[in-house]
Amino acid sequence: MSHHLNVSRREGRRAAGERIEACPVTPIGDIIFSRWAPTILWTLGQQSTLRFNALHRLIPGVTPKILTARLRQLERDGLVKRTYHPDLPPRVEYALSDLGRSMVPVLRPLADWGRQHMPDIEIARHAYDSARAEEEAWVNG
């Protein structure tokens, strides 16, 4: 998955009696855990086709290097189609493949959950940090 893409997928030896369904998300980890992949898919899903620099402008924070790397990965995975037009200046258009388009709706529940619960997470973080700070102050007397 992006970093650590080359993970040893060795089988886990299960103790007898332990019977838990393996995490079903793991297989697509390579896609989902990549830093910008979901954002790229989402953005391409909003616009039928986009040129490299357009995509770059629409995704603030990503650098050309990373954007290139993710697009190549998504192209290899068959989620994105890259079309090179040998014009002057050169023109390259990116679009979702059918496979890529099928993934976009899947991101929805994730996004909805985020919108709904992000505030709770922020609160939890502040609470945790406060508790840790207090704890530390107590130790340092």
Place this chain on the structure above:
Amino acid sequence: MSHHLNVSRREGRRAAGERIEACPVTPIGDIIFSRWAPTILWTLGQQSTLRFNALHRLIPGVTPKILTARLRQLERDGLVKRTYHPDLPPRVEYALSDLGRSMVPVLRPLADWGRQHMPDIEIARHAYDSARAEEEAWVNG
């Protein structure tokens, strides 16, 4: 996002007229993009509570170090509850919070998509690699 957790979330300046909904997945990237976070959430979702080493055994491939780090993060985010029992030997139990439990079903569509389309992705990868290899052979004469 685990790696690169400390990402500058600077606003992107949009060119006038470009009107695209920002990727709604980004806000929960810190949670979802972490290498083991979904797996941990999923595994805890199957079992009401689990001890550290039990969790370790159930998630093959993760090292104690990483497992600890992710559990701390998820605890800070309010998704996981950590309970320390000062027994001998010591006992630490991990379980999902209500917030954490609410996230598990969200992973479903992702998992289903993966099960359905993973073969297509494998095929696309082989096709891409073959094309590249052929191309290279052509260049090298």
Place this chain on the structure above:
DNA sequence: CTGGATCCGTTACGATACTG
């Protein structure tokens, strides 16, 4: 023995600059 922490190497990422 359990629940970690430390040391060290690898690799994805990020920032800036430069090129066909």
Place this chain on the structure above:
DNA sequence: CAGTATCGTAACGGATCCAG
């Protein structure tokens, strides 16, 4: 316009070590 080159950072993976 569409990337590539170079460099530094930080999250991960493996192995080992440690305290209660």
